[in-house]
Amino acid sequence: MPEPLLLIDDDVRLSQMLVQYLAEAGYAVTCAHTGKSGLQLAAQGHWALIILDLMLPDADGLDLCRTLRTGNTAQIPILMLTARGDATDRIIGLEMGADDYLPKPFEPRELRARIKAILRRGARDAAHVPVLRFGRLEIDREAREIRVDGQVREVTSYQFDLLVAMAERAGRVLSRDQLMDMVKGEPLEAFDRSIDVHISRLRAAIEDNPKHPRRILTLRGAGYVFARAQDSDDTL
Numbered sequence: 001m002p003e004p005l006l007l008i009d010d011d012v013r014l015s016q017m018l019v020q021y022l023a024e025a026g027y028a029v030t031c032a033h034t035g036k037s038g039l040q041l042a043a044q045g046h047w048a049l050i051i052l053d054l055m056l057p058d059a060d061g062l063d064l065c066r067t068l069r070t071g072n073t074a075q076i077p078i079l080m081l082t083a084r085g086d087a088t089d090r091i092i093g094l095e096m097g098a099d100d101y102l103p104k105p106f107e108p109r110e111l112r113a114r115i116k117a118i119l120r121r122g123a124r125d126a127a128h129v130p131v132l133r134f135g136r137l138e139i140d141r142e143a144r145e146i147r148v149d150g151q152v153r154e155v156t157s158y159q160f161d162l163l164v165a166m167a168e169r170a171g172r173v174l175s176r177d178q179l180m181d182m183v184k185g186e187p188l189e190a191f192d193r194s195i196d197v198h199i200s201r202l203r204a205a206i207e208d209n210p211k212h213p214r215r216i217l218t219l220r221g222a223g224y225v226f227a228r229a230q231d232s233d234d235t236l
Contacts, residue, residue, distance in 0.1 A: 002028035008038030009053040021108045035059025042073045046171045046225045054082040069097040075228045077118045132167045139167055153205040159198050166226035175223035
């Protein structure tokens with residue numbers, strides 16, 4: 001399944017070109033041409049990465065970057081695009097939390113390489129963290145424990161591995177086939193709908209209200225996504 005990217009750039013022609021080019025590299029790009037629509041889309045979707053142009057008609061890209069580093073978009077990697085020649089702007093952007101920057105004009109191949117490097121770095125960093133924390137939820141890989149508010153929640157070994165696989169890719173939509181590839185189990189586990197059963201049991205263990213999950217979300221026809229963060233105190 002293509003990785004979802006959000007492109008916030010007012011250059012419609014460039015955006016259309018990047019949508020097509022990055023689709024060939026396995027990315028699904030959604031475009032916003034104003035800062036306002038970009039923030040709305042960023043808050044609504046589950047993005048692997050945001051590509052942000054600093055020069056927008058209705059907003060300053062640096063202010064937008066600062067806003068994206070709060071709330072449920074705080075952990076989404078940001079790649080800045082800038083036509084500004086002043087290195088100070090790029091430094092400020094990085095200090096505000098952008099993961100990388102690329103000056104305009106640029107070669108599409110370099111953009112693709114930088115996207116790949118950011119996503120690979122994020123996956124590598126997550127793999128070295130012994131305890132994954134998402135608000136009140138802790139996933140302790142060394143102890144193989146799941147804790148909510150410090151209380152251990154009982155799950156099977158397979159379900160623990162499944163949750164780790166999703167948490168390491170928080171914010172990304174994962175199909176059942178992808179999840180089964182990530183968590184190699186007994187042949188019995190290889191039935192398509194068995195993933196749904198395990199997800200249901202994980203929700204019973206970690207959700208405040210399993211009938212209205214806020215941690216493991218379902219995207220109909222696509223798969224599941226582990227939420228990066230939520231705004232309210234009683235969710236991730």
